[in-house]
Amino acid sequence: MKKILPFLFMLMATTAVAQNKDYILSTDGIGALKLGMPLTELEKILQTKVKLKVINIDPVVLVETIKAKYKGIDVEIDLWKRQDYIAVDGIRTRSPLCKTASGIGIGSNKLQIINAFEGYNIDILPVYEGEDKPVKSKTKTMINVKEEAEGYAILFHLLNNKVVSIEIFPDYDDEE
Amino acid sequence: MKRICLIVLIAAASCTSAQNKEQVFSMNGLGSLKLGLSQAEVEKLLNEKIVLPNSLDTNSHFYQDTARLKYKDIDVQLEFDRNYYAPYKFRMRLIGIRTSCTLCKTASGIGVGTDRSKILTEFDKYHVRIQPGYVTYYETEKGEGKSTVSVMDDGASLQDGSDAYTTVFYLLNRKVVSFELKAKLTGDR
Numbered sequence: 391m392k393k394i395l396p397f398l399f400m401l402m403a404t405t406a407v408a409q410n411k412d413y414i415l416s417t418d419g420i421g422a423l424k425l426g427m428p429l430t431e432l433e434k435i436l437q438t439k440v441k442l443k444v445i446n447i448d449p450v451v452l453v454e455t456i457k458a459k460y461k462g463i464d465v466e467i468d469l470w471k472r473q474d475y476i477a478v479d480g481i482r483t484r485s486p487l488c489k490t491a492s493g494i495g496i497g498s499n500k501l502q503i504i505n506a507f508e509g510y511n512i513d514i515l516p517v518y519e520g521e522d523k524p525v526k527s528k529t530k531t532m533i534n535v536k537e538e539a540e541g542y543a544i545l546f547h548l549l550n551n552k553v554v555s556i557e558i559f560p561d562y563d564d565e566e
Numbered sequence: 567m568k569r570i571c572l573i574v575l576i577a578a579a580s581c582t583s584a585q586n587k588e589q590v591f592s593m594n595g596l597g598s599l600k601l602g603l604s605q606a607e608v609e610k611l612l613n614e615k616i617v618l619p620n621s622l623d624t625n626s627h628f629y630q631d632t633a634r635l636k637y638k639d640i641d642v643q644l645e646f647d648r649n650y651y652a653p654y655k656f657r658m659r660l661i662g663i664r665t666s667c668t669l670c671k672t673a674s675g676i677g678v679g680t681d682r683s684k685i686l687t688e689f690d691k692y693h694v695r696i697q698p699g700y701v702t703y704y705e706t707e708k709g710e711g712k713s714t715v716s717v718m719d720d721g722a723s724l725q726d727g728s729d730a731y732t733t734v735f736y737l738l739n740r741k742v743v744s745f746e747l748k749a750k751l752t753g754d755r
Contacts, residue, residue, distance in 0.1 A: 504686065504696065512696040514686075516723065526691065526720070539697075 412461045413487040415495060417535070417542040419558055420481055420488050423460055425542055426560075429469065429476040436460060445471050453479070463487055468559070480559040488556060490544075498553045503533050503546055511536045536561060589640070589669045591677075591747060593719055593731040596663050596670060599637055601731065601749035605646060605658040612637060618646060618658055631658065640667045649751075661751065666744035682740040685715055693723035700736050711739040727752060 412421040419425055422435050433440055436458050444454045452471040457464065468480030489495035492506045504512060513534040518524035533546040543561035546553045594601050598611055609616050612635055620631040630647045645662030671677035676688055686694065694717050700707040701714040715735040722730035730750040735742045 501683070501686070509698050510696075511698070514694040514696075516691060516693055518724070524724070 413463070413485070413489065415488045415490045415544065415556065415558070417537060417544055417558065419478075420465070420483065421461065423465070423467075423478070423481055425478055425481070425558060427478045429478075432467070432478055440469075442469070442476075445469060445476060455480075480557065482555065482557045484555045494546075494553075495556065496553050498546070499551045500531065500533060500548065503535070503553070507535045511539055534561065589638075589667075589671065590673055591663075591670050591733075591745075592672065593717075593733050593747065594749070595747060596640075596642070596665070597638065599642070599644075599660070599663060601660055601663065601747060602751050603660045604649075605660075608644065608660055616644075630661070632662075640665055640670065642667075645748075659751065661749045662746060664744065664746040670745075676742075678742050678744065680735075680742045682713075682715060682737055685717070685735060685742070689717045693718040701734075713737045713740070722750070 414421055419427075423432070427435075429440060438458070440456055440458070442454055442456075444451045454469045456467050456469065458467055459465070463483060463485035465485075466480075466482040467478055468482075469476050470479035484496065486496040490506065494503055494506045498506075500514065504514075513532075515532040515534060517527040517530035517532060519527050519530075529550050531548040531551070533548065534543050535546070536543045540562045541560070543559060545557040545559065547555045547557070590597060599608070603611070605616055605618065614635065616633050616635065618631040618633060620629060630645060632643055632645045634641070634643050636642070643662075643664040644660060645664070646658040647661045648656040649659035650656045666678055668678045672688070674688055676685060682696075694715060697706075697714045697716075699709065699712050699714065701716075713736075715737060717733045717735070719731045721728040722732045729752055732748045734746040734748060736744045736746075
């Protein structure tokens with residue numbers, strides 16, 4: 391029994407590390423879920439066939455959002471039909487399991503995010519509400535983090551200075 | 567004697583308060599030096615003729631020029647752009663003020679030497695952009711410890727065509743070393 395316990399402990403610790411890697415948040419995705427990933431690869435990761443309702447059915451529409459389960463957590467995935475394949479173009483989650491390597495995720499505050507991403511391009515954005523005369527929200531903020539001025543970004547949505555949801559997407563200036 | 571001392575004290579306080587007033591900056595200017603002033607108005611304020619050689623270039627439609635001057639003994643770099651008030655007729659208009667003077671501070675004390683965290687707290691409700699290096703419109707000067715923190719008002723954040731003001735802080739190791747007040751202005755002034 392004494393010989394088995396250390397072995398069991400090591401096995402559990404290794405499994406825990408492997409599970410954490412599944413939820414590591416970065417500018418290119420969550421764990422094995424990556425921006426730009428083809429639909430065929432996405433289906434392998436999700437271990438399920440994705441049923442499209444719009445793309446490939448309506449020839450004009452090139453984007454579609456699906457809800458899925460990735461390693462037990464709820465995610466929303468934006469799909470975009472490129473010239474010859476459909477690819478992941480955005481990922482959203484509210485799961486507290488998803489954190490950056492330095493521990494930033496659901497529940498983190500503005501200062502923690504800014505200090506964790508030293509050297510990155512960071513936009514702290516007020517949220518405007520209302521269509522006719524937009525008014526700045528007193529409770530909502532967004533923080534957009536990118537390695538370069540343009541590229542893949544993590545967008546943290548905050549409510550009362552706490553992250554409540556996370557989005558990863560390609561952020562390029564359309565005007566250029 | 568008492569009356570003379572009182573007069574001297576009042577005069578000293580006025581001079582001191584005048585100096586303090588001139589060193590306070592906000593998003594739209596430094597003391598009396600307000601973004602949007604015409605070249606002629608700035609010359610009158612500084613009591614000095616400003617030479618802007620590039621503004622005479624008629625090949626370029628939208629043109630900017632800078633001048634290094636003193637405002638109330640403060641070294642400033644002023645940026646002007648063309649403001650057309652009629653076809654082919656323009657005035658040069660002040661759209662940027664840059665300084666590294668330690669005497670210049672916001673009403674709440676933000677200025678050269680301030681830590682980044684204080685800027686973020688002070689401008690908590692604004693659109694704030696943090697970038698590595700010293701970022702200007704034309705280039706980014708990279709280097710260890712260098713960063714730029716830009717604070718944008720609603721006009722600059724929404725880019726809805728209204729006047730837009732941005733205060734740009736240049737930091738070294740998270741401390742402000744210089745700042746610039748910038749404006750994108752609509753309409754003639």
